Amino acid sequence: MLSRTAENLYWLARYVERAEYLARTIDATLRVTALPATYVGKTNEWDSALLTAGVAASFYQNYEEANEHNVVDYLSFSATNPSSIRNCIEAARLNSRSVRTALTSEMWDTINSAWIELQALWSKGTSTREELAKFLRFVQETSLRFDGSAYRTMLRNDAYWFSRLGLHLERADNTARILDVKYHVLLPEEEHVGGPLDFYQWSSILRSVSALTAYHWVYRETLKPWLIADLLILNDTLPRSLASCYGNLVRNLDQIGVAYGRQGPAQRHARGIRNRLEHSNMNDIFQHGVHEFIQEFIADNSRLGEIVTKQYLI
């Protein structure tokens, strides 16, 4: 297939995944900030929302204060923030138009309908909490529909695999970013004073990767920080864990390798990261420092993006 087509499919999936992730982040932050300060402490949750979205620096070039109104506006509706939900949807639609021939009609319909639906919102934003909640739900549902359409209607060929590569790379990046910003509340007990305050922080992390219910099914325990870290990093049954993302990335890259009759640096690099995750346990990770581990992962993950681009997309 055309390199440009593969590139568009890859980015299309990334944009849709990112839009969903942003919607979840805002959603989770709204929940935490709705609680009385005695439960959640005085940290500015809107600041951490900006950090997990990776746009804190550019935000402060446009706004003075990180409050609900400003952050929701910047993450959702801003035309100047290149990774606002708005720009993710716009970019997804533009990419879809460029590769319409590689999309199934269901995928196109999902993106195009969402784009049409959201046009009216961009200029005026949302005026009430209900409207905002409706909007955030709509974005998440669009991502689910898109993902489901791809899964159910695409041929299992390189077009599908490149689209999945984008999805899993973006997802791994998002999960790692939450961990990066929140790692301090996940430190083991002896280094950290637990309290009601942390409980809401922890559930907020899980909520933003839609893993709150999953946690209880997997561990049948109350929320414990190291188990949360274990779930998000190493548990490959959780679709948004780093381990699961890398299981999928290795599989997708292998499928491409088989179809094209050759492997390359992308396959090797992905396998390297997967193996490291497979052979890690939380004890070691905590011992060597969660923060260092996560930062290294983020760098490795973005390096994979560069290698894939060089090997296939240009």
Added chain:
Amino acid sequence: MAVAFDEMNIPGGDLRPAYQELARWLEETPPEALEYRRQEAELLFRRIGITFAVYGDSESTERLIPFDVIPRIMSGKEWALLEKGLKQRVRALNMFLRDIYHGRDILRAEVVPDDLIFHNPVFRPEMNGQQVPHDVYVHIAGIDIVRVDANDFIVLEDNARTPSGVSYMLENREIMMRLFPDLFARHRVAPVERYPDELLAALRSVAPLSASAEPTVALLTPGVYNSAYYEHSFLADKLGIELVEGRDLIVKNNEVFMRTTEGLKRVDVIYRRVDDDFLDPLTFRPDSVLGVPGLMSAYAAGNITLANAVGTGIADDKAIYSYMPDIVKFYLGEEPILKNVPTWRCREPKDLAYVLDNLSELVVKEVHGSGGYGMLIGPAATKATIEAFREKLKREPEGFIAQPTLALSTCPTCTASGLAPRHVDLRPFVLTGSKRTTIVPGGLTRVALKEGSLVVNSSQGGGTKDTWILDE
């Protein structure tokens, strides 16, 4: 202006046979139902994304072409005549192009004046002596046809460069079949859906000799911001070929390749929807980012077929148009089946004098214009507009031609105040491959939605209709 030919009603109250069933159906169908279907059609167009961009229109970059749900109907007999005429016309166009870029018999015979060719910006000296496979230059032609009476088809314009609109022919039919299954059950409408297959067959048949047995065809688009982008992606999809942009292609050793995830892959035939000027920055406009550097040398080496060929503009130029009846006679020794609109060539002093005296009754067009821009419709223009145009005309008479204001035929059309006649034209698409010329029965009917308006261009408030050829 004469009374327009009504395609449905015979003066005196009778219906033309092709429209009888439709008229009956219209009587049975309440107007609200029609309006409801119209809205449904609009929604479908928007969801599928069948939009076009109007250049210089800032408020909305993607617009819908209004779709009228009342079909335009022609009998099989009428179509048979039109089809014969179209094939004749396109054969002549191809022979003319072959001649212009090789022996130039027609110039020596003084049928067409030299300077109209050599001083014409769309003449491409790069094509002199260049062999094109099977001598086909115009693989895809869109010939604009109008009717003024029951007996004649008149060519308004030949489109031999990169004619567009065929996606509307196909999508209009799809949408009509979805919305009005009952109406289809009452007619025998010739299908149009084999067009993509015919097009692919035609393109593959003209692959260069150096191509493999299974030639690779690609569609070259200027990209998502082009006004006809939807059509490009639609056709690439239907043909099952790659939709490429200039940056996806690269020329090496005079061969053209596309960049794929598995490395470079050779391309043999390019169905290009990029104008000559932008095809190759090394040969034509150096500032073009839409083209492929070196494409013309691969073309000269005979390693790539471009469809349509480079330089076909010289055949559909409005200045050449007036010579088409003579061109048909010169190459084929036959009387032209399709008529021309009588045309005054303002470059000729006698014609110019006549035109200047009768501006308020004539349509004056720029020789190199298209899309309905830059033209004067005398009967509809104000005095001031006419006077301003007169000055333009005097300054550069060779840039214009003039024609009588034609009373384009009318078809019943949905309007705010119910069904009413509106003026229409027709663009059938003629495909020429190595061995045969085919025309899918139908075409794009454009309709001027404003009462009395004769401008059918989508950029100027025109709409489209499904075109039915009855299988008798």
